[in-house]
Amino acid sequence: MDLSEHIIMRELDVPDINDFEVYRRHGGWEAYRMALKEKTPAEIVAMVKESGLRGRGGAGFPTGIKWGFLPKGVYPRYLLCNCDESEPGTFNNHQIIDRNPHQLIEGVALSAYAIECHTAYIYMRGEFAAAAITLERAIAAAYRAGFLGRNILGTGFDLDIYVHRGAGAYICGEETALMESLEGKIGQPRLKPPFPAVAGLYGKPTIINNVETLANVPRIVEKGVAWYRSHGTEKSPGTKCFSLSGHVNRPGNYELPFGVPLRELIESPEYGGGMRGGRPVKIIIPGGASAPWLTHEHLDVPLDYESVAAAGSMLGSGAVIVLNDTVKAPHVAYKMDEFFKHESCGKCTPCREGTHWLVRVLHRIAEEGRAAPEDIPTLHSIYNQMAGNCFCLLGESAVMPIKSALTLFPEEFEAVVAASRHHPHGNGHGDGRHGPVIPLTAKR
Amino acid sequence: MLLETHRDEIEAILSRYHSPRSAVLPLLYLAQDTYGYLTETAIREVAAILNMPPTDVFEVVGFYTLFYKRPVGTWVLQVCDDVPCCYLGAEELIAALKQRLGIVEEQTTGDGMFTLQRVKCLAACDRAPVLQANLDYVYDVTPERVNALLANLRARAAEARQRGVSGRFAEDFEWGPDGALIRIDRAAPYRPRQFPAAPPSAPPEPEPVPEADAGHDQLADRKGSPL
Ligand SMILES: Cc1cc2nc3c(=O)[nH]c(=O)nc-3n(C[C@H](O)[C@H](O)[C@H](O)COP(=O)(O)O)c2cc1C
Ligand code: SF4
Ligand code: FES
Numbered sequence: 296m297d298l299s300e301h302i303i304m305r306e307l308d309v310p311d312i313n314d315f316e317v318y319r320r321h322g323g324w325e326a327y328r329m330a331l332k333e334k335t336p337a338e339i340v341a342m343v344k345e346s347g348l349r350g351r352g353g354a355g356f357p358t359g360i361k362w363g364f365l366p367k368g369v370y371p372r373y374l375l376c377n378c379d380e381s382e383p384g385t386f387n388n389h390q391i392i393d394r395n396p397h398q399l400i401e402g403v404a405l406s407a408y409a410i411e412c413h414t415a416y417i418y419m420r421g422e423f424a425a426a427a428i429t430l431e432r433a434i435a436a437a438y439r440a441g442f443l444g445r446n447i448l449g450t451g452f453d454l455d456i457y458v459h460r461g462a463g464a465y466i467c468g469e470e471t472a473l474m475e476s477l478e479g480k481i482g483q484p485r486l487k488p489p490f491p492a493v494a495g496l497y498g499k500p501t502i503i504n505n506v507e508t509l510a511n512v513p514r515i516v517e518k519g520v521a522w523y524r525s526h527g528t529e530k531s532p533g534t535k536c537f538s539l540s541g542h543v544n545r546p547g548n549y550e551l552p553f554g555v556p557l558r559e560l561i562e563s564p565e566y567g568g569g570m571r572g573g574r575p576v577k578i579i580i581p582g583g584a585s586a587p588w589l590t591h592e593h594l595d596v597p598l599d600y601e602s603v604a605a606a607g608s609m610l611g612s613g614a615v616i617v618l619n620d621t622v623k624a625p626h627v628a629y630k631m632d633e634f635f636k637h638e639s640c641g642k643c644t645p646c647r648e649g650t651h652w653l654v655r656v657l658h659r660i661a662e663e664g665r666a667a668p669e670d671i672p673t674l675h676s677i678y679n680q681m682a683g684n685c686f687c688l689l690g691e692s693a694v695m696p697i698k699s700a701l702t703l704f705p706e707e708f709e710a711v712v713a714a715s716r717h718h719p720h721g722n723g724h725g726d727g728r729h730g731p732v733i734p735l736t737a738k739r
Numbered sequence: 740m741l742l743e744t745h746r747d748e749i750e751a752i753l754s755r756y757h758s759p760r761s762a763v764l765p766l767l768y769l770a771q772d773t774y775g776y777l778t779e780t781a782i783r784e785v786a787a788i789l790n791m792p793p794t795d796v797f798e799v800v801g802f803y804t805l806f807y808k809r810p811v812g813t814w815v816l817q818v819c820d821d822v823p824c825c826y827l828g829a830e831e832l833i834a835a836l837k838q839r840l841g842i843v844e845e846q847t848t849g850d851g852m853f854t855l856q857r858v859k860c861l862a863a864c865d866r867a868p869v870l871q872a873n874l875d876y877v878y879d880v881t882p883e884r885v886n887a888l889l890a891n892l893r894a895r896a897a898e899a900r901q902r903g904v905s906g907r908f909a910e911d912f913e914w915g916p917d918g919a920l921i922r923i924d925r926a927a928p929y930r931p932r933q934f935p936a937a938p939p940s941a942p943p944e945p946e947p948v949p950e951a952d953a954g955h956d957q958l959a960d961r962k963g964s965p966l
Contacts, residue, residue, distance in 0.1 A: 313925055383821040383860040393911075393925060414757075421764075421805045422817075422861055424874040424906025429925055457755045462764050463804035465859070479760030479791070481802040497757050538864070541823040546865035584822075616823050616864075630822045634859050640802075 302514045302526070303391065303507055303536045304550045305398055313429065315436035318397040324442060326517035327405050331450045334516075339409035343512065345520045347532040352377055352468075352505030353583070353611045355531075355600045362410050364492035365500045373496040374407045374415040375477070375503040379461060379468035381420050382583040383634055384614035387536040387548045388506035392419075392426045395510075396433035402509035403456055404443065405516060410502050413453045417506075418473050421462040430458050465638035469687055470503045472640065483642045484687040507536055527553035531599035535610075541617040544568035553599040557581070557589075560598065561617055574619040578703075582611025584631050585692030588699035624704035625711065628696040629657035635693035646690030649681040653697055666711040674701060674708075741784055745769055749788065759789045763799055767806055772903025776807040804858070805874075805905070812847045812854035813899045814892050818870040821860040827867040828881060833857065835882035839889060852893060873899055874906025877920065878913050891920045 301307050311317040318324070330339055344359025365372060376399070380388040391399055399417075407415045419427050434456055437443045445453050459477055461467045467476045471485035474496045495501020511533060515523045524532045531553035537560055540546045545568035549560060557579065561567040570576060579589040581598070587608040589596065596606045603610040618627065636650035656674055660666045678694045685691050701708065742749065752765045766788060770781040777800055786793040800806045807815075816836065820829045833844075836855055840848050847854045863869045866878035872892055880888060892899070902908045915921040 380862050381860055384823060384864055385860075386862040386864050389862045420862070421803070421906070422858075422871060422874060424909035425876060425911045428909065455755075459755075459761075460764065460768070461803070462767070462806060463858075464802060476764075477761055478758065479763040479789070479799070480795075481798055540864035540867070541826065546867075548865070580822075618823070618826060622826055627822060630820075630825055634821055637859055 298526075298534065298550065298552065301550050302523075302534050303387075303398075303510050304548065305395060305510075305514065307394070307550075312395050313393075313397065313433065315397060315433065315440060318395070319440075322517070323397055323513075324401055324437075324440075326513040327401050327408075327442065328448060330405055330408060330516055331448055331452055336409045336411050339405065339516060342515060342520055343409065346511075346515045346523045347530075348508065348511055348515060348523075349531060349600065350505055351507035351511075351535070351613065353585075355610065358504060358508055361492065361504075362406075362502055364490065365410060365502065366493060369500050370411070371414065371499055372410055372412040373499055373501040374403065374410060374412045375470075375473065375496065375501060376403050376415065376417040376506060376509055377468060377470070377473060377503055378417055378419040378423065378506045379465070379473060380506070380612075381422075381465040381468060381638075382585070382612060382614065383631070384540050384580065384616040385538055385583050385612045386540070387538045387613070389423060389426060390548050391506055391510055391536070392423070392430055396430050397437070398513060399506055399510050400430070400433055400437055400443075400456060402512040404437075404454055405512050406502070406504065406509055407454050407456075408452060409512075412502070413455065415454065415456045416459050416477060416496075417456065418459050418461060418467070418477060420465075420467070421460050424460065427458050427460050434458065464640070465634075466640040466687075466689055469689065472687075473503065474501065481640075483640045486686075528597075528599045528601075530601055535598070535613045537598065538612075538614045539567050539617070540614070542571050542574065542619040542621075543617055544571055551598075554597045554602070556594070557596050557598055557615070558594040560615060561594070567617070570617070570619055572619075574621065576617060577620045577622060578616075578618040578624065578627060580614075580616040580618075582609045583614040584634060585609075585688070585695055586611045587695050588703060590703060623661065624700040624707045625657060626661040628700035629654065629661035631696035632657060632693055635689065635696075639689065639693075643686035643690065645681045645684040646686070646693065649677055649685075649690065650693050652677050653693070657697070660708065660711050664711055665715045666708065667715065668712050671701070671705075671708050671712065741766075741770060741773060741781075742788060744773065760791055763789060763791065763796060764803070767796075767800065768905040768907055771806060772905045772907060775904070776810050807904065810847070811904060813852050813896050814872045815854045815856065815904050816870055816872055817856045817858040817861075817874075819859065819861045819863075819868070820857045821864075823864050824860070824867040824869065829868040831882045832868040832870070832880055832885070835885045839885055852896065853889070871906075873902065873904050874909045876909075876911040876923075878911075884914065884918070887918055888920065 306312045306321045340362050348358045349355045350358055378388045403415050443454055464482050466472045467482035469484050472482040476482035491501040491503055527533045534550050534552050536548050536550045538548050549566045562569050576591040580586055581603055589608050593606050596602055600610050632653045636654045639646050639650050641647045656670055678697050682694045752762045753759055756762055766785045770785050771777050774781045782796050783793050786796040818833050840853055842848055842855055844855055844857050861869050868880050869878050870880055911923040912920045913923050
């Protein structure tokens with residue numbers, strides 16, 4: 296499956312494409328100029344709606360429909376570009392900004408025009424410090440050229456775009472936590488409703504979209520809806536920038552049409568290039584840390600939202616982590632849940648305590664190789680108590696790795712229990728040191 | 740103090756937001772770079788500039804991981820140990836750094852040069868193992884490159900003190916053909932990484948450095964940093 300032209304990683308091969316003039320010579324900023332002069336905001340919203348563009352931040356919600364939720368006649372409105380990207384395996388937002396910052400800025404500017412907003416913030420995770428500088432330089436070039444600021448291109452449209460750096464907290468990628476953080480508070484999610492489109496940043500109507508989502512908008516406006524829909528599938532139109540990592544020969548970002556089979560992404564010499572050392576695939580995590588795991592049996596699943604869901608997982612952020620048979624399932628679950636434990640914001644008990652408890656038991660099993668027979672029911676019981684009871688999706692996501700590991704590879708947990716019967720420090724039947732762990736500590 | 744030394748920068752930051760409180764993270768970064776870490780005085784100063792209750796600013800400092808409430812080394816090395824890095828050599832890298840520096844996680848070397856931390860995914864999983872040194876990215880740091888990395892960072896200590904630990908002037912680095920670190924040319928086209936056909940041979944045993952082997956996690960106050 297080859298693309299004649301990239302949409303998101305546009306002009307991928309042009310040196311200096313991060314320079315304002317080079318981007319312009321390659322057709323950059325034309326869609327924005329044309330839109331401002333010839334199209335109304337409502338026409339742009341309609342185009343994005345018809346294009347079928349779906350949010351790339353995880354949930355896959357149609358972008359045009361989200362924009363349509365803004366209440367009529369309420370101003371100011373805000374546009375927030377979500378670049379908090381911190382989930383294990385996701386790294387395309389980072390590279391879109393490093394390599395082609397102007398495409399994102401043009402996408403933000405076009406979208407701001409479409410939703411009639413005059414202030415947009417790009418919220419970047421704090422660790423993207425060098426990328427924030429790249430982006431700020433590119434924004435400054437756009438101001439100098441008169442594409443941002445007051446009375447843009449003589450059309451009367453005003454727009455300011457600011458970069459805001461977070462300070463190291465994955466939960467700030469959750470849309471309401473991001474707004475709390477931008478308002479100068481700690482990043483804990485807000486109760487919904489009200490939804491951000493109604494009452495968001497500073498209580499005003501707010502649209503929040505992912506970097507990759509917004510990077511699509513210039514091409515949709517420039518080349519039209521029919522052209523855009525000629526890529527991908529009926530329900531998942533366009534392309535996706537898949538972030539491929541783990542035990543493949545060529546980890547990296549690959550922009551491919553939705554519907555490309557997992558096998559092609561992993562094995563094609565142009566993309567993943569097969570598994571390192573030819574070892575077999577054991578675990579595939581197709582959509583970032585929160586996605587249920589797949590195995591080698593799922594290599595023929597097409598990568599689009601519906602097909603991956605039908606296979607029992609989710610496409611999420613399109614981060615495909617592929618691990619070979621050298622990894623142990625309890626250890627992968629342990630590392631993943633350690634991530635969620637570390638990033639839990641501490642607001643609600645099931646997540647704050649549940650992730651701690653999971654990690655304690657899993658640490659013993661995966662790192663020390665000790666387990667009592669009651670540990671397995673304990674793990675089942677913890678995730679069952681978390682599922683459906685957490686305040687936001689972070690806690691719900693933390694259930695997935697342990698649930699996947701216990702469902703797909705139960706024998707690996709049982710093997711640890713069996714081995715523990717001969718452990719030098721105990722018989723594995725609970726002598727006080729090896730019994731189920733009772734959660735004692737609060738957050739962090 | 741901050742208001743006297745950085746008035747223009749503070750005003751520029753405040754002008755971006757509808758509410759001054761929104762400027763708390765950028766101002767904390769500024770304070771951290773100015774004082775070396777976030778002293779209690781620095782936190783109260785930020786609170787006063789923003790007209791925020793100091794407890795709220797203390798809460799913010801405690802919530803986010805990129806703020807340091809105690810002295811740190813000239814270089815803060817943050818190594819990603821998340822899936823997938825952990826299965827592509829992050830643990831070996833951390834072990835090599837620990838041995839070479841003579842410290843464990845969350846400690847600072849006796850000469851005040853390096854603080855070592857484990858962190859979660861840095862969004863550069865294709866270039867594993869990765870670390871950030873004062874939020875400069877360094878990609879593909881295999882254990883055999885640890886000596887070259889530490890030598891490079893030592894040589895750039897003055898630059899690090901000048902720039903501070905908060906990444907307000909960060910750059911990214913990769914390995915040049917001769918094994919030296921070079922700044923990434925952001926104009927170069929994106930290329931996925933290609934592993935060599937044969938896996939690299941086992942890393943040589945790193946030698947510990949004598950002057951750095953006493954791990955201290957408390958340092959003299961770094962007041963009076965040039966920023
Ligand atoms: C815990 C958590 C973390 C998230 N992190 C991100 C993130 O880093 N980037 C992102 O775009 N969306 C993230 N999201 C999804 C956002 O809440 C939101 O749905 C998204 O930014 C909407 O943009 P889209 O419609 O363009 O997908 C996260 C959600 C949750 C629950
Ligand atoms: S589920 Fe976790 S991250 Fe979400 S609100 Fe509760 S404690 Fe915070
Ligand atoms: S897992 Fe290390 S950078 Fe993502």
